[in-house]
Amino acid sequence: MRKNDNDQRQSFLKIILMITGVALLITACHKDQKNGEKLSVSYHLGVLLAYDSPSSLEVYNTMKKNLLDYQQRTKETIDIMLKEAHGDVSLLPDQARKLAHEVNLIVGISTPALQAAMIETENIPIVFASVANPYLIKAGRTAVDHDQRITGVCSTAPIRQVLELIEQVKPEARKFGTIWTPSEINSEYYLELMKESALEFGLEIIVQPISGAQDLVRAVQTLVRQQVEVLFPVSDNTINANFGLIGQLAVENRIPLFAAFSSGAWFGACASMGFDFTDIGTKTAELIIRIKEGENPARIPFQYIDRVRFFINEEAGQKQGVRFPEKIIKKADGVVKTRSEDEIMSPLMVGAGSE
Numbered sequence: 338m339r340k341n342d343n344d345q346r347q348s349f350l351k352i353i354l355m356i357t358g359v360a361l362l363i364t365a366c367h368k369d370q371k372n373g374e375k376l377s378v379s380y381h382l383g384v385l386l387a388y389d390s391p392s393s394l395e396v397y398n399t400m401k402k403n404l405l406d407y408q409q410r411t412k413e414t415i416d417i418m419l420k421e422a423h424g425d426v427s428l429l430p431d432q433a434r435k436l437a438h439e440v441n442l443i444v445g446i447s448t449p450a451l452q453a454a455m456i457e458t459e460n461i462p463i464v465f466a467s468v469a470n471p472y473l474i475k476a477g478r479t480a481v482d483h484d485q486r487i488t489g490v491c492s493t494a495p496i497r498q499v500l501e502l503i504e505q506v507k508p509e510a511r512k513f514g515t516i517w518t519p520s521e522i523n524s525e526y527y528l529e530l531m532k533e534s535a536l537e538f539g540l541e542i543i544v545q546p547i548s549g550a551q552d553l554v555r556a557v558q559t560l561v562r563q564q565v566e567v568l569f570p571v572s573d574n575t576i577n578a579n580f581g582l583i584g585q586l587a588v589e590n591r592i593p594l595f596a597a598f599s600s601g602a603w604f605g606a607c608a609s610m611g612f613d614f615t616d617i618g619t620k621t622a623e624l625i626i627r628i629k630e631g632e633n634p635a636r637i638p639f640q641y642i643d644r645v646r647f648f649i650n651e652e653a654g655q656k657q658g659v660r661f662p663e664k665i666i667k668k669a670d671g672v673v674k675t676r677s678e679d680e681i682m683s684p685l686m687v688g689a690g691s692e
Contacts, residue, residue: 379413379414379415379416380413380414380415380416380441380442380629381415381416381418381439381440381441381442382404382415382416382417382418382440382441382442382443382444382625383417383418383419383420383436383437383439383440383442383443383444384397384417384418384419384420384443384444384446385420385422385429385432385433385436385443385444385445385446385450385453385454386419386420386421386422386446386447386450387422387424387426387429387445387446387447387449387450387574388422388423388424388447388574388575388577388578389421389423389424389578390574390575390577390578391577391578391580391598391600391603391604391614392467392492392577392598392600392614393446393447393467393574393578395600395614395615395618396446396466396467396614396617396618396621397419397446397618398618399614399615399617399618399619399621399622400444400466400618400619400621400622400625401417401622402618403618403619403622403623404417404622404625404626407622407626415625415629418436418439418440420432420433420435420436422449422450424549424550424574424575424578426449426453426520429449429450429452429453430453430456430457431457432453433453433454433456433457433458434457434458436458437457437458437459437461440461441461441462441629442461442462442463442464442625442628442629443458443461443462443463443464444463444464444465444466444621444625445463445464445465445466445468445489446465446466446467447466447467447468447523447574448468448469448470448471448473448474448521448522448523449521449574450465451463451465451468451471451474451476451487451489452474452522455474455476455484455487460486461486462486462487462628462634463484463486463487463488463489463634464487464488464489464621464624464625464628464634465487465488465489465490466489466490466492466617466618466620466621467490467492467614467617468489468490468491468492468523469491469492469493469494469523469526469527470491470493470523470526471483471487471489471491471639473522473523473526474522476489477639480638480639480641481638481639483635483638483639485633485634485635486634486635487634488624488628488634488637488638488639488640489621489624489639489640490617490620490621490624490639490640490641490642491639491640491641491642492612492614492617492642493641494527494572494597494598494611494612495597495610495611495612495645496527496530496531496534496597497530497534497537498610498645499569499595499596499597499610500531500534500535500538500540500569501538502595502608502610502647502665503567503569503593503595504538505662505665506593506608506659506661506662506665507566507567507593507659509566510566510567510593511539511540511541511566512540512541512543512563512564512565512566512567513535513540513541513542513543513565513566513567513568513569514542514543514545514557514560514561514563514565514567514568514569514592515528515531515542515543515544515545515568515569515570515571516544516545516546516547516553516556516557516560516568516570516571516576516583517544517545517546517547517570517571517573517576518546518547518548518549518571518573518574518575518576519546519548520548521573521574521575523573523574524571524573524575524576527571527572527573527597528544528571531569531571543560543563543565545557545559545560547575547576549575550575550578550579550582553576553579553582553583553586554582554586557583557586557587557590558586561590561592565592566592566593567592567593567594567595568583568587568592568593568594568595569594569595569596569597570583570594570596571597572596572597572598572601572611577598577601580596580601580604580605580606581604581605581675581676583605584604584605584606584653584675585605587605587606587607587653587657588605588653588656588657591656591657591658592657592658593607593654593657593658593659594606594607594653594657595607595608595609596608596609596610596611597609597610597611598611598612598614599611599612599613599614599646599648600614600648601648602648602649602650602653602673603648603650603673603674603675603676604675604676605650605653605675606650606653607649607650607651607653607654607657607659607661608647608648608649608650608654608659608661608669609647609648609650610645610646610647610648611645611646612642612644612645612646613642613644613646616642616644617642620640620642624637624640646670647668647669647670648669648670648671648672648673649661649665649666649669649671649672649673650672650673650674650675651666651672652674652675653675
């Protein structure tokens, strides 16, 4: 009988241990679930996208990719609310006001987007990207002395470096044609930089203003009649958004076309120099994360990109009457081809809400 009693006690103890183990497991699962709930914190990000230019889209897409990577690492969510102006900057003030009531931080991609966010909102952090000179619109006095709620990534185009490149590739060319958009503050700034550098190199700059994309054909035709030897448009939002058309016109008129934004070679320039807009998008995402995690934008200096990228489009160059010396080709970050319509990136990546 004692043996049976012992067997019963052992069976009873086993049952108790099993029940206790299950209870502990359930408790642990609940605890993990609660911890998971704590990690899943929602942060609302508003983006003002003023233009559908290749550079702006590249910044936005790269920024979004980096934020998605951050979400996967941290299990925290960042909701992106996108407002697009499609080049109609008159829409930006109202879009900025609407975002201010719904988000924790606003990203302004381009000078007009930053300006609208500055003027139309209060007390909300702002991160800018692809702004040539934020000091022109009084976002700050220096990189460290700036509006306390604003920081961002500057992207001043390398005007002088492109002129140096043209001197090496087409030393006989002395008469340059440029196009600019007077309604864009950054365009005027770049035009002045170009004129200053042209004086230094002893070049003649013929200038054609445009009010919008509809004026581009006329502007190029006017420069052709004035017998310019090189086309070097100002790198502004209107021009960059329609750079493929300028590339076609350069081929038709057999005039070398150079660009002061890195991806210009993909859109028909024989060569392009500029900051990599994926680098700008990455830095923009880093600033957003720093502010989200509690850092004060007042203490974050304006950021600059260190490396200038250089690309050559030999096929476009041949059609435009340019042959690149081997020593120049070796200096390039890459030799590329003009993108077809099907290869051009979609303005938006899947998953972003927009209005």
